Amino acid sequence: MINDLNQLRADALAQLAPIWDDTALEEWRVKYLGRKGAISASMEQLGALPKEERGAVGKLANETKGELEAAYIAKVGAMKQRALSESLEAEPLDVTLPGRPVLRGRLHPATANLREIYRIWGDMGFQIFRSRQVESDEMNFQLLNIPPNHPARDNWSTFYVADTEQRVLLRTHTSPGQIRAMRQLSQGGTQPVRVILPGMCYRYEQISARYEIQFNQVEGLAVGRNVTFADLKGTLTEFARRMFGERPVRFYGDHFPFTEPSAQMDVQCIICDGAGCAMCKYTGFLEILGAGMVHPQVLRNGGYDPAEWSGFAFGMGPERIAILKHGIEDIRYFWANDLRFLEQF
Numbered sequence: 102m103i104n105d106l107n108q109l110r111a112d113a114l115a116q117l118a119p120i121w122d123d124t125a126l127e128e129w130r131v132k133y134l135g136r137k138g139a140i141s142a143s144m145e146q147l148g149a150l151p152k153e154e155r156g157a158v159g160k161l162a163n164e165t166k167g168e169l170e171a172a173y174i175a176k177v178g179a180m181k182q183r184a185l186s187e188s189l190e191a192e193p194l195d196v197t198l199p200g201r202p203v204l205r206g207r208l209h210p211a212t213a214n215l216r217e218i219y220r221i222w223g224d225m226g227f228q229i230f231r232s233r234q235v236e237s238d239e240m241n242f243q244l245l246n247i248p249p250n251h252p253a254r255d256n257w258s259t260f261y262v263a264d265t266e267q268r269v270l271l272r273t274h275t276s277p278g279q280i281r282a283m284r285q286l287s288q289g290g291t292q293p294v295r296v297i298l299p300g301m302c303y304r305y306e307q308i309s310a311r312y313e314i315q316f317n318q319v320e321g322l323a324v325g326r327n328v329t330f331a332d333l334k335g336t337l338t339e340f341a342r343r344m345f346g347e348r349p350v351r352f353y354g355d356h357f358p359f360t361e362p363s364a365q366m367d368v369q370c371i372i373c374d375g376a377g378c379a380m381c382k383y384t385g386f387l388e389i390l391g392a393g394m395v396h397p398q399v400l401r402n403g404g405y406d407p408a409e410w411s412g413f414a415f416g417m418g419p420e421r422i423a424i425l426k427h428g429i430e431d432i433r434y435f436w437a438n439d440l441r442f443l444e445q446f
């Protein structure tokens with residue numbers, strides 16, 4: 102019996118060696134390791150042996166089984182390896198080549214810039230209020246002290262969408278959002294408001310390096326019991342410091358029908374540090390926003406009593422700010438979808 106087992110092992114290993122295909126391997130496994138295979142048959146014969154031999158034969162049978170199983174597993178591994186090598190040789194594949202770079206999207210520079218502005222105002226306690234892009238003439242102009250035929254309308258060349266009684270238009274600035282924010286958030290003129298109103302505006306402009314027909318604005322509005330011009334100056338100066346770093350700012354008088362008094366804020370030119378260059382038209386300063394104390398009539402239109410409440414508002418053009426920050430020569434790059442421009446950010 103011991104000889105039989107040794108013979109069985111030698112035969113099995115000899116037959117396994119030249120096998121390289123799955124069918125033959127499976128036949129081999131069934132023949133030797135299967136439930137009705139040679140090893141099982143040997144085990145079944147153990148019972149018929151004299152007691153003294155049973156131990157030694159049983160041990161050998163187990164060892165043989167273990168050896169054949171190990172040989173089977175090794176063969177499966179070797180066959181997989183051979184199949185891989187053959188396929189690598191058949192198809193010319195250089196596994197040492199570096200992988201193809203995956204193109205990853207990124208934020209559009211205008212979006213990234215807007216988010217930076219949101220973050221700064223958020224840190225300073227201003228919430229974002231989303232207002233609509235299609236507005237009525239009443240909101241965009243009349244409630245902001247710009248009645249029909251008022252000369253100030255020339256500053257906001259307008260795209261009208263529908264010439265109905267309401268005169269529906271694409272908002273020319275984010276300022277109509279002031280009225281909506283006050284009406285929606287003030288709870289009947291009893292609560293303070295501190296919001297920014299970002300979004301697209303549209304003007305019927307001659308497109309140039311500084312003027313687009315479509316551009317973002319970020320409006321700001323703070324209404325409270327004792328809001329003063331000093332608050333306006335302090336808040337906007339702090340915004341400029343966080344946005345542009347330590348550089349001088351200056352305020353001077355401007356005019357908007359919906360603020361009184363009105364001002365413009367400039368920051369020292371980022372390109373020439375105030376020495377004078379083409380970007381700042383040799384003035385050393387760049388205009389970044391218009392602002393002012395909310396006109397009493399506008400407060401009233403928003404539902405507040407101007408005898409008790411006051412507020413400041415401002416409006417900035419984030420694309421203009423990005424132009425200043427990154428030294429971009431032309432605003433048209435923002436919406437031209439030219440990857441050579443976009444990939445620089």
Ligand code: FA5
Nearest residue numbers: 274276312313316357391392393414415416417418421
């Ligand atoms: C206004 O639109 C006022 N509503 C701003 C304001 C708000 C004043 C609240 C007072 C209180 P202005 O027309 O200057 O103002 O526009 C504000 C900013 O929008 C400009 O400084 C500029 O950065 C940007 N802007 C205006 N027109 C264009 C345009 N055609 N292309 C790109 N940016 C523009």
